[in-house]
Amino acid sequence: MSVLQPVRGTHDLLAEESRRHRRVEDVAFETARRYGFGEIITPIFEFTEVFSRTLGETSDVVTKEMYTFTDRSGDSITLRPEGTAGVARAFISGGLSQHLPLKLFYRGPMFRHERPQKGRLRQFHQVGVELLGVDGPQADVEVIGLGAQVLVALGLKDKVRLELNTLGDAESRAAYREALVRYLSGHRNELSKESLERLERNPLRVLDSKDEGDKAVVADAPLLTEYLNELSRNFFEHVRAGLDSIGVPAEISPRLVRGLDYYCHTAFEFTTTALGAQGTVLAGGRYDGLISQMGGPSTAGIGWAAGVERLSMLLDETPPADRPLAIIPMGADVGALPLAQRLRQAGFAVELGYSGNLKKRLNRANKLNARAALILGEDELSRQAVAVRDLDTGEQEEIPLVALEDRLARFR
């Protein structure tokens, strides 16, 4: 291993990549703001218990994917593998139950020690939202609608589809889980090795198996919908109707599940087929049991998270870089630096060449995709003016120094 290599599964984002990345974040935040969400910035590390208790001691994330270390105080610290736990912790430690309902947006790096693949990194980035304190289905519709709108705003509407399911409330889930385990236990010899493990740890996951043998067993398994109580059925109906009413079509996907106990009712995923095995691009659900499980006041919650790298890879075009003005001084003492400072203060993006003759500098200005070159020569200066060359049209004119800001307005 060379220290000159980035750590496995980490990346440097430069130029076009960084602009795509930034675009995803900005569009998500801007859209969330229109839905009334404000930003919360939580630490990227927490006490390990924050994650082990919220994600469940048996989940893959906790058992084998966390970046955990002991700090100099002897505390066990973990780099956050996802965003919800930190937000929930902040909600409790900040006493934010005074401010319900609460709509929070977050963004930033997450860390999971997994085998890297396309669209799956060890340090990756998410944007996400949480809506706390609303237990009715209107919240689900609003949150999913926001997710859909983010994808629309990014131009990805035709590349993703929305899958929706309900897990029912605690009572419905417990009843169903019992029935499912009973059924699957009767078919142990037909299940794959993975699914036998799932049966122990996370039986609902068997429904989602890609193994053909498992699929055959699952085909005759009891259906969750048959175990939904009145309240749960009703809730789901309202979510579906609500999504219809805002023009966000969803496909009901009975095998879409969440394993952890605090999840309930709505589960959804926006998926794409364009990223290989990592098809999920934005996903979330309702987690009414989470905050109380962490020791806070019983509080409803629903949210989603989206993978910034995955979305970034789906963008059709890269946002353009700034198009600066290029100042080209001819001679040493023509005041290029003060002029650059003055124009920058006036709001222009300004590049200053560092070396070379006029031809070379024009060439560089061109490569920077500059809108115009400001040629500062002795002749022009003697007339208190600068030569301004429009690099798109090739037209060149002399502009008096005093009128520069006004006359350059079209290049801003």
Next chain:
RNA sequence: GCGGGUGUAGCUCAGUUGGUUAGAGCGCCAGGUUGUGGUCCUGGAUGUCGUGAGUUCGAAUCUCAUCACUCGCCCCA
């Protein structure tokens, strides 16, 4: 964590049955005279052939290990 593929200049790749100075295109730099770009012409630089061992008179070419990337599984954004 498990299985398959790949790894040659900044980028995309070529490299004959192992043979001596490792190539192309793009990009980069310089020049085509002293203040005018995007085209064109000419010239130039750049590689521990991912890394480390081994086989061999000789390895970018064969073997092994290791690292990274990649595809799939697991899981997930």
